[in-house]
Amino acid sequence: MTASLLLRNVRPYAGATTDILIENGRITRVAQGIEAPAGVPVEDGRSEIVIPGLIEAHTHLDKSLWGLPWYKNEVGPRLLDKIDNERENKKRLNIDPYRQSARQSIQSSLMGSTHIRSHVDVDTEHGMWGVEGVMRTRDEYRDIVDIELVAFPQSGLLRRPGTLELMDQAMKAGCEIVGGLDPCAIDRDPKGHLDAVFALCQKYGRPLDIHLHEPGEMGLFSFDLIVERTRALGMKGKVTVSHAFCLGVDAALVDPLTAELAELDIAIMTTAPASRPAPPVRKLIEAGVRVCSGNDGIRDTWGPYGNADMLERAMFVGLRNNFRRDDELRMALDVCTSEGAKVMEIEGYGLTEGSNADVVILPGETVAEAIVTRSPRRRVVKCGKVVARDGVSIRTAP
């Protein structure tokens, strides 16, 4: 499914204008005045910015309501209210994981994402419905976006017997990542929960990406247990902690942990939430910690927000971290591109010769302007082929 293409007059990261030659899905030359080889189509970059594909490193493809009638949200305030409401109403609301993940994947591609890490619910009510649906989307839409699956015990692991066996089944079926969730607050057995998910990682030789919403000292306690296991099991570079609100508390409490994150190469995913304490992006990156971002749930029973745009997410990263200077906005973009690629361990990511030809062309004088403007006029290239242009995808949603 790879293609060749000459991008004429584009500006990598808003720098000097150049041409980029793509052959068989890879960038083979970056230079001014490249002649198009015979038969290779030319795309006029119009001196717009080019960046590598946006990285959606945390979302839930299986549960979006995208394209369904408006869901009137009257759900209670607690995390468990949202979890139970969703599980109990998923079938009634017709949230088919295949259809909905396909819809969101196309929307995501339109906005410029070329890679998605999706947590997918695994629970005793719906079994493998979510995993099978998202895997079908992954297979059918791999021409426009790469999807990896995290087997995610959204309703808890130990508190609902049978879930662990389903998690095992999901990993056996080909999920790339083991998921986890609030070992104290939801499962109420931090040792039991973490031993179980780390054991799955060991059994399948797969990384961990665990949701940790737990605030303050409780979250730091769970984090400490995660660090302990990462070290003991030799899983350096193979653990991501998503949300990690507890990293937003006092520096005196967080700084010692930050040093351990860097040492064990534990990655952090933040949506840069406005209403919660949040990981300090600049501080973590400067400490050498990989920090990625994601849109999390897009218009689901949890909340109505979201359009799957990782450029908008870069704006949220900027707003949450009080980034105002141009170099700070570049850091926000890095979180949504190169940092995300590091977390997802994407080989050949970038704009240099030899890189995968997964890029986005978009208007703007500078990177900062591109982020704050978030123009819908984007051209998205996947494996050397233009797969989306000005809000129109080459694929249609079911």
Next chain:
Amino acid sequence: MTASLLLRNVRPYAGATTDILIENGRITRVAQGIEAPAGVPVEDGRSEIVIPGLIEAHTHLDKSLWGLPWYKNEVGPRLLDKIDNERENKKRLNIDPYRQSARQSIQSSLMGSTHIRSHVDVDTEHGMWGVEGVMRTRDEYRDIVDIELVAFPQSGLLRRPGTLELMDQAMKAGCEIVGGLDPCAIDRDPKGHLDAVFALCQKYGRPLDIHLHEPGEMGLFSFDLIVERTRALGMKGKVTVSHAFCLGVDAALVDPLTAELAELDIAIMTTAPASRPAPPVRKLIEAGVRVCSGNDGIRDTWGPYGNADMLERAMFVGLRNNFRRDDELRMALDVCTSEGAKVMEIEGYGLTEGSNADVVILPGETVAEAIVTRSPRRRVVKCGKVVARDGVSIRTAP
């Protein structure tokens, strides 16, 4: 400048479809199946949502960089860094208050705002340049938007001798509101600063709208002095405190103050910032406090963000306050519409018969969907005339 118009098939606040007859700039009938009087044009509402005009209750029209070449922000982190950088570079960067306020006003109108409260810098470096420029815009563009001016001592009042005299001159020239700024942190003389601005209010019989960025206990101290003067001078209902980050600290500290805000009808303006403590919107509104919002600076030397869209601001209010339910998103919209109108004391605001014909027609199944989607396909009616349609204004920017 008033006009007549029949809006056919619109849904007030996403409710049942109806017609709205506008005559001479006022809504005269709301009913199904209204016949258009002779000569009155008909606008097909296409069953879209209609809401009253968005209220931009806090911005800085005089200092936007909208339409100028990209400004590379390399400014230091402190508030004073931003204040000094702006004042010292305003002329060099060609930030002409007339031109820039006209540009932002048109953008604001395109997005559906029908009323703007603009703080306008008054300082010894630029004197009345800002006030005169924004007044010219106010006069020349009153067919599309109503603008009121706050005389604003952005660089401090007492710390820069001569500023108070200029503030007096600005009020004499017709500014509607007296401004103020961080009596402790910037002017370092809370009693002196507050006595001076309240004296101006008394002299001109005008309300106060004071910027209060001061955090935590310092902010609560300044707030206490503001409350004291509001009570002593009988200025109930005539004071707005903008930003008020200090209201985002512990409820135990803030609750007693909240009761006083309700008693003295002191209004709060919040941009719902993601990176700072912020006033708790629901709690304040439920206590009977008027709460409005604004976009603050739009793409200026302080920061690159902003597009003058108060519907986007409603989304930020929702995100900051963890509003997820549909009734909560309606509250976020109220902050950007009816609550703002109360703060700006706009007479005849609303969608009922007798109201001003200042409305926005926009797509969406529900109010919540309209907010999270923020479609640019909006029709904006000012005084009964369609002044903007799908991103195109009847006016052009200088």
